Amino acid sequence: MRIDITPDQPALDTELRIRLTGFPPGERVRLRAEQPGWASHMVFTADDAGTVDVGRDAPTDGSYEGVDPMGPVWSMRRVGAAGGGGPVELTLTAGDASATVVRQRIPAGLERTEVTDGDLYGVLYHPAGATGLTTVVLLAGSEGGLHEEDAALFAAHGYAAFALAVYGAPGRPSTMTNIPVEYFGRALAYLRGAPAVDPGRVVFAGGSKGGEAALVAGAEYPEIAGVVSIVGSGVMTQGIDQSVFTGSFLDIMNTPVPNWTRGGEPLPYVPNVVTPALEKAVADGLPVRLRDAFEPGLALDVLDAATIPVERIGGPVLLLSTEDDGGYGPAYHRIAADRLAAHGRPFEHIVYPDAGHLVAAPPYGPTTESTGPGPAVTFEYGGTPAATAAARADAHRRVLAFLAGI
Structure with missing residues (x-):
């Protein structure tokens, strides 16, 4: 045997x-x-x-x-x-x-460069000795920090991959509030000087809050060659006034702070809406879906001002959503898709049935847990294990195909 x-x-x-x-x-x-x-x-x-x-x-x-x-x-x-x-x-x-x-989380044959240039912090991977590569900039979600191992996996497919920290890393803010959009410009400036990078083929990609960030960066800097947003948002949403894993959940949700600034001025955002039903779920110790505080905000008057001008993105856009997303939900990507369609911009929007929020990670890991720890609450991410696993694998293949087409 x-x-x-x-x-x-x-x-x-x-x-x-x-x-x-x-x-x-x-x-x-x-x-x-x-x-x-x-x-x-x-x-x-x-x-x-x-x-x-x-x-x-x-x-x-x-x-x-x-x-x-x-x-x-x-x-x-x-x-x-x-x-x-x-x-x-x-x-x-x-x-x-x-x-x-x-x-292997970090395959062999890669070069690693830690980037600490003023407030710019990230890790760049690429195949050893390679130059002029299509490059993907990976942005983490509300967990902060950077996804270094994910960058290594993309680099093993023949790309340069830059795991860029937006907050929660050395030299970066400790909270996801008042982040200057100019920070993404500084990342582009660094990549223009990196021999491994073709500066005309830089893609921004992220999941959840990182997906929103990728769309914001693409709209701000049309030289970005393409954008991938996985379970992200086509509108700018409320910032996080303290680490998502500390403090009171309701305090965080009820503290309206901007996520992004331009020229030192806060950009409009859709605030969270904490409903009595959500407050009761927290009081009863039940798992909570962030979606329940996010989606009511789509009915507020600020929506138009907070919608990301995705039609300014200079290249194609890939939007990947899940039907049972416990986070933003597919409605947030549909706003971006509708705007891209109205302006005749190239995009694709895929919605995976029965899958949950946890599809931005690399494929082929356990997907049997759809809950996770939050600040004094348990988050419910949604999705069946089989559907989330299938969506995670398909999303990874689609991102690789997207990069190959840049």
Whole structure:
């Protein structure tokens, strides 16, 4: 009996092929997949040759349904403390057979440059020795900081990738308030001088608040060659007056502060609207959807002034939304899509049914948890595990295809 996992030492965003051979024909084969803090269980039936191909065969029982080559991974449930950064060791066991593959968060062959230039902070990855590459600038969401490992994964596909910190990083503001849009201009100026970068092919991309930021940057600097917003917003929304993971949730939501400034002056924004139903959910200790405080703001008179002038973006725009998004919700992207369509600008808007907010991360990680910790509350992100996993994988493929077309 044998388990084969290919390719060897893949990147974290690489789809795996998992095959089991040498089992008795027709036998029920119990497969366990595990990585630090997570595990899944499936039962397959070996074919007449004693083989199970996870990319061909559906389990008869277990953690997921249907044929899915990465089902054993995304269907994992938490069984302990998850591992930290670094490579992810995935082990598969069936009967007396076992195999382990190491999935790389930061693939080999990349150059890394930490950028600390005044208030500019980020990390640039690119294939070693490469020059003149299409470049993606990755913007984090309300969690702040930067997504360095995500940048490394994009760089492994042949791009330069700049994880740019907007707030919550060395030299940057500690809160997402009063962020000058000129900051994105300083990032572009740095990239123009980086040998690995083709300054005419720079794309801004982000998820959630980072998606809003990417659209803001593209509208402000039409030399940006394209914009990707994943579960983001076509309008400027209220800032965050303190770290999203500290303090009182209702205090944060009820404190109207601008997210963006230009020339030192605050730009208009749609404020949060804390309804009695949301207050009751917080008081009762129930999971809350930020969408419940966001969407009522779309009916306010400030909407027109706060809408991002996306028609100024100089290149194509990719908007990726999910129907069951516990964050902004697809209505926020539809505002951008309608405006782009009205001005005849190139764009694509994809809405994934049944998927939730957590689709901006690299694919092929566990998606069985749709809640997460907030400031004295639990956030509900929405989506079924299967739909969120499928949307995350498709979104990643679409972003790569978008970059290839720039």
